[in-house]
Amino acid sequence: MNNFPNITLEIGIYAEMLIDWLMDNFEIGFDAISFILLQILLGIESFLLWLPWWVIVGIVFALGWRLINLKTGIFFGAMIFLVGTFGGEGLYWGLMMSTLALILVAVLVSLTIGIPLGIWMAYNQRIQSIVTPILDGMQTMPSFVYLIPAMVFFGLGLVPAVFATIIYAVPPVIRLTNLAIREVSQEMIEAGQSFGSTPWQILRKIQLPQALPTIMTGVNQTTMMALAMVVIASMVGARGLGMEVLTALGRLDTARGFEAGISIVILAVIIDRLSQAATNRFKAKE
């Protein structure tokens, strides 16, 4: 036994109290958020599933071709087709679309929160000094931990999965937006001011366009982190490729685990390369 003095400080209980308090007072708010998120999620998912498979393969091919090169386009198209063949009867195709919908919603919400917050941080020193440690905490906290409040607020299913994914994925886009706006050359901003621009015009015509390449890097990172969260988020009942991994794990089914794992990898590689190529487009313009 060690000789540490026998003191018990229960900090966790305050976190629990905070969550309980939030639940008691803002339940309607959470229900509303839950409802809206679910509707968007289901809408996107059913749209993706409604699209004929070859349209999606075609889009992936076209993006790969236009953004990178023809060979990559063909390769990406083939890879996404390959995922569809797993499991039989288009099982994995459907799972992939569910996962994609989850990622899309998580990324969209992350950007709608993250970009304005990043801009606000860049403008306001106090906001930056409050938000930065929170972001540090969010990124070092084991991602499983986010599942607990997510479940408390939103129960089981897709919505807590999206919620946890957003918390996990939003820091990079906030950080990089903040950084990008701050790094816009002072002289460019002075130039804007010297012609009588309003602060809004300076943001829209100078700071945001200048910051765009760096913000795009943040979008890319946020997307990749959302993808990484997919497996973990499936623990609270989000269907998709992550759930397959989890099921395979439970049954020690190596074959199924491999198919699900490789599908996630393929999805990750394609999304990463495409969004990076898009980012480089912005950079090359300068």
Place this chain on the structure above:
Amino acid sequence: MTTKLKVEHVSKIFGRNPKSILKKMNKDGGTKEQIEEETGHTVGVHDVSFEVEEGETFVIMGLSGSGKSTLIRCLNLLNVPTGGKIFIGDEEITAYNKSQLRKFRQDKIAMVFQHFGILTHRTVLNNVEYGLEIKGMPKSDREKVARTVIETVGLGGWEDKMPSQLSGGMQQRIGLARALATEPDILLMDEPFSALDPLIRREMQQELLDIQNKLKKTIIFITHDVNEAFKLGDRVAVMKAGKVVQIGTPEEILSNPADAYIKDFVQDIDRTKILQAKNVMFKPTAIGTIKGGIKLAIKEMKDNGISSLFILDSERKLQGIITIDDAIKANQEDKKLSDILRNDFETTDLEAYVQDLIPKATESKFPIAVVDENSKLLGIIVRVSVLSALV
């Protein structure tokens, strides 16, 4: 001449509590260094006053840290002065509210920056359009204006390029075009040519002089380079440690520096770049005329102890030069004055810099004739005055 810009006791202090520091400074005095050491406040500019005439190029010169960039930023209120007033025409711009200030910046004043301040995400054309866009001019109109200005600054053909594809000198032309596009009354130029290499810098200075000749803007120009200041400025203000220590024309400052600091400053100046033909020429007192004939010409040369003489017609237009040897010979042979007129001398105009006269002076054996566009003789420059400007 009307006063375009009036700066009255303007100060700019940076720090937590600039107003009270300024009060203390006005009461107790104290140098920039003392204030910084005692209070941690940075004194950018303290108690500066000057006036600038319409159409004048007013240069503010000083070493880095002398407050010149802070001062020029007060003139369009990028820096809001801690104390003092600034008038443009009759309007006190330091009393403007936000929307008045924006209107003022949109219509009346424009700025060119040391590192260009070009928007790298926009094409050359769209950069030049920026000020007009902010003014709310419709797309087609502002494109027309921008294209004209781009021609003026010599960037024709580069409209659709991105700034990064252009060299430093050309990027600064974008900066200049962008500033000229809004047709401002006042042009603020914050060390616009300092980041350029010397050859390009000279070219840009010349171009600015040409443009200024055409447009007659009121220009406030900042530089740390004495040669540049004296070349471009109608008047020059010398700044030191946040204060203006002397204001005057280049000649005044050069011949009568107010203190040791300015003396040091102007010591390494190349006088040949400042002095113009009109500064070193003699009034043409000894001249001959066609009508006067050879005898009078010989007498004129003998009386003045010179070996050659410029010959004018009745309208004082320069006809040629004669030498004493030719004249005496011609007089004996009964020839006419017009038979011995020679044209192998050099001419120049009033504005020519002595620097450019040096080769003419060393090559020609005759004095240089200073003439106007109608070839009327205005003055004579002898070799020794050109060469003495070198030392």
